[in-house]
Amino acid sequence: MKSGKEIRCSLCGEPAATRIAYAKLWLCKKHFIEFIEKRVFESINRYRLAGQGQRMLVAVSGGKDSITMLYLLHKTSMKMGFEVIALHMDLGIGTYSKISREIVEHFCKSLGTPLIILDLKTLIGYSLPELVHKTRRPPCSICGLIKRYLINVVAQEIKADAAALGHHLDDLLPYILKNFMLQNLFEISKLGPKTESVDGFVGRIRPLYDVSEHEIALYAKLSNLPFVDEECPYTSKKSLDKQVKEFLNNLESLHPGIKISFARAVARNIHVYKTLSVAKTLKRCVVCGAPSSDDMCSFCKLTNRVAGRPLGAEVRLKIRDMLSSLGLLK
Ligand code: Q46
Ligand code: ZN
Ligand code: ZN
Numbered sequence: 001m002k003s004g005k006e007i008r009c010s011l012c013g014e015p016a017a018t019r020i021a022y023a024k025l026w027l028c029k030k031h032f033i034e035f036i037e038k039r040v041f042e043s044i045n046r047y048r049l050a051g052q053g054q055r056m057l058v059a060v061s062g063g064k065d066s067i068t069m070l071y072l073l074h075k076t077s078m079k080m081g082f083e084v085i086a087l088h089m090d091l092g093i094g095t096y097s098k099i100s101r102e103i104v105e106h107f108c109k110s111l112g113t114p115l116i117i118l119d120l121k122t123l124i125g126y127s128l129p130e131l132v133h134k135t136r137r138p139p140c141s142i143c144g145l146i147k148r149y150l151i152n153v154v155a156q157e158i159k160a161d162a163a164a165l166g167h168h169l170d171d172l173l174p175y176i177l178k179n180f181m182l183q184n185l186f187e188i189s190k191l192g193p194k195t196e197s198v199d200g201f202v203g204r205i206r207p208l209y210d211v212s213e214h215e216i217a218l219y220a221k222l223s224n225l226p227f228v229d230e231e232c233p234y235t236s237k238k239s240l241d242k243q244v245k246e247f248l249n250n251l252e253s254l255h256p257g258i259k260i261s262f263a264r265a266v267a268r269n270i271h272v273y274k275t276l277s278v279a280k281t282l283k284r285c286v287v288c289g290a291p292s293s294d295d296m297c298s299f300c301k302l303t304n305r306v307a308g309r310p311l312g313a314e315v316r317l318k319i320r321d322m323l324s325s326l327g328l329l330k
Helices: 029-046 064-080 094-111 120-124 128-135 139-157 169-181 213-222 239-254 258-268 270-274 298-307 312-325
Strands: 018-020 025-027 055-059 083-090 115-119 162-164
Touching (some): 025 029, 055 064, 064 094, 064 213, 083 139, 115 312, 139 162, 139 298, 139 312, 169 213, 169 258
Antiparallel strands (some): 018 025
């Protein structure tokens, strides 16, 4: 902020902490925090993401996005009367995983939120780096597969109404745009604020759907939330993703508000994208019973390749035992 003439909050006249260009507002710390909380609360209502008496499984990596989401869902849950249970996956990625796990453990303790920790090495005998080394597959593709599978297993076992993910505006819009360019229109239906549960898949909610990465970072900082500062060492540096993101940010600086309008327009039309699926009959994995397009699900195929046998059914049993000892089975 320039010295001399101090810029003041448009609502109360206190020194401003930030400018919200699309709302034509300068906001102080207090009003910025209220602004974001109101937005998330409105999204939860507008998109019917959570309701009284429901049970939400919240996936928390320890980064600023998922920590902010957990904090905001925790706050909202007290007003709206739903239950929040956190899930952290320790992927065994050196100090990055160690620090992430500690932060999530402390934060959940401070909120009084029940926390489930799945340690990949304990669960299947291999950490993510070991799986990458053995399979030579891209780390994020293995990681994504494992996380999707395990989130679904835990959500099913605890009978969660949905699993909450910390994806925000700047994660989702580039994917939506890329899928539009490639005309993978059905994929767009999975990138909205809410994906309903369908046979064998627990639905997903994204409470930060229309909050930008910059707003989340500032909210986390001003609210003194603890989060892992370093990035996962496998974070993708794909140039197309970066360029699409930059393109959207350039558009936003020329036309403030265009990103939120884009996201909300997609959310309004999600039902149209859902009708564009190529009819595929889902089977059940012969090993673990998970929904799968093949006889064996991707998780069982992966573990079969590295461990010599498919581990889906064993992993589900281990998880069930752990949830039972935590008193979280319904
Ligand atoms: S944790 Fe996993 Fe991300 Fe790391 S390996 Fe890639 S996908 S970058 S959200
Ligand atoms: Zn103010
Ligand atoms: Zn399986």
